[in-house]
Amino acid sequence: MAAAQKANPCAAQKPAAAANPCAAKNPCAAKNPCAASGKVDRKLVIRPKGTKLMSGNQAELVKVGEALYKDKKLSTNGMACETCHAGRASFAPGFAKPYPHPVAMAKEKSGVARVHLDEMIQFCMIVPMAAKPLPWDSKELAALSAYTVQVQKSFKPVTSKANPCAAKNPCAAK
Incomplete structure (x- = not known):
């Protein structure tokens, strides 16, 4: 069981996940930066009251946002937004819902x-x-937001039928 927990960071919270036959096949599980332990100070991620977000030409913001989405220079570890979300990957089905909405990682x-x-x-x-975090009134944050809205509009949640491991996953939603 310890090896399965190491391969699957969810195993500790979901004991049945350790028995997931696909957990060991997940190439990202051990290196998943979102699974890292530790808390994030909510003051860093919650927009301060009275904040005025930058606004501008939406088409230009979307174009700049798409470039930033792929830009590894935004990070200190060589990642970009696209590292996790290439091809609309790693979005939970809830991403299709209008914001604000619950996001498990933030919770x-x-x-x-x-x-x-x-x-x-x-x-x-x-x-x-x-x-x-980016300055709240920055063009970068406005651009990433504008581009992500476009991504969200074309997002279609993947059903478990499209995931060959989901059928074998004892923790999968039934």
Whole structure:
């Protein structure tokens, strides 16, 4: 069981996950930066009251946001947003819902029950990307938010039928 828990960071919280035959096949499990232990100070990720987010030409912000989404220079560890989310990957089905909405990673790491999109971007800057949050009124945050809204519009949650391991996963939703 210890080897399965090491291969699957969810195993400690979900004992049946250790028996998941696909857990050992997950190449990201051991290196998943989102699974790292530790808490994130909610003051860093919750938009301060009275904050005015930058606004501008949406088409330009989307274009800049797409470039930033792929830019590893935003992080201190060589990651970009696209590292985790290439091809719309690693979004929970809830990503399709309008913000603010619950995000398990934000709840687990900061105790934040519901996040706005810009707050989730700040969270990702800190946790997987190991960087400082962006200034709340920055063009970068506005651009990443604008681009992610476009990604969200085209997002279609993947059903378990498309995941060959889901059928073998004793923890999968039934």
